[in-house]
Amino acid sequence: MLRFRSLGQRAGVLVALSGASLASGCATASSITPQQEAQLGAQYAAEINQQLPIVQNSAVHSYINQLGRSIASRVDPRLTYTFYVVNSDEVNAFAVPGGYIYVNRGLIERAATMSELAGVLGHEIGHVVERHGLEQMARMQNTELGVNLAYILLGRQPGALESLALQGGAAVFFASHSRADENQADEVAVQYMVQSGIDPNGIVAMFQRLIDEQQRSPSTVEQWFSTHPLTQDRIQHVQSLIDRLGATSNLRRDSEEYQAFRNRVRQLPR
Ligand code: ZN
DSSP: OOOOGGGGGGGGGSOOOOHHHHHTTOOOGGGSOHHHHHHHHHHHHHHHHHHSOBOOOHHHHHHHHHHHHHHHHHHOTTSOOEEEEEOOSSOOEEEETTTEEEEEHHHHHHOOSHHHHHHHHHHHHHHHHTTHHHHHHHHGGGSHHHHHHHHHHHTOOOOHHHHHHHTTGGGGGGSOOOHHHHHHHHHHHHHHHHHTTBOTHHHHHHHHHHHHHHHHOGGGGHHHHHHSOOOHHHHHHHHHHHHHHOOOTTSBOOOHHHHHHHHHHHHSOO
16 A cells, blocks of 8 residues: 655645645646646655665666657656666556656566567656546545645645545556547557657557457456556557558667666566
């Protein structure tokens, strides 16, 4: 369980939203500035990093950040993106507002080429750019989870009962994205990859791999499927977008650096 009790104490660094809109419970994702989003994300990431087994290997950390930022910096200069590898065999990746993206080693070990991992990173970057996480938080405004956003942004120390309500806060990032959000994240991922010179067919290859794995061993990919609904339709949608773009043969599909990175990840102690 993720804890958020200390968030209120550090709230001095957080800029309160216009108090009126929050107090009346109608904060929307669009009323949060990129600066506020970055601060909010940094708070969540600090808590998440205490709870998850983050890989500390500097070569691994450096490669995934280099690859992820090569995509994100072209499309979203508002935020500085940070990527973390989580030492978990389960296949999953998730994004926190503010540009914090987490990828499990289980997913990296299954991504045979650089473009397959880049496809997942592009998809997660898409969730951040399109502010899907922030919107989910705002939608939950009147539920226990939504209380979290209000209090963090108001910068008020929550009381004991309120703290209880805040405990499940980051669960919002593990909640399922809608099919519309998934399609949108896929669409922008295709654009981002092409802009970054990476073959977007990596998205299709990776998704197909995940669907195949679901048939063989459903439990290893359960986390991914529960947060990112994935169907054959969605893969066909991505494929049709790529087909419309025309030739992709000049785009990068794999690299020696990626294979060295993947080998390193494979050799990490479990
Ligand atoms: Zn998704």
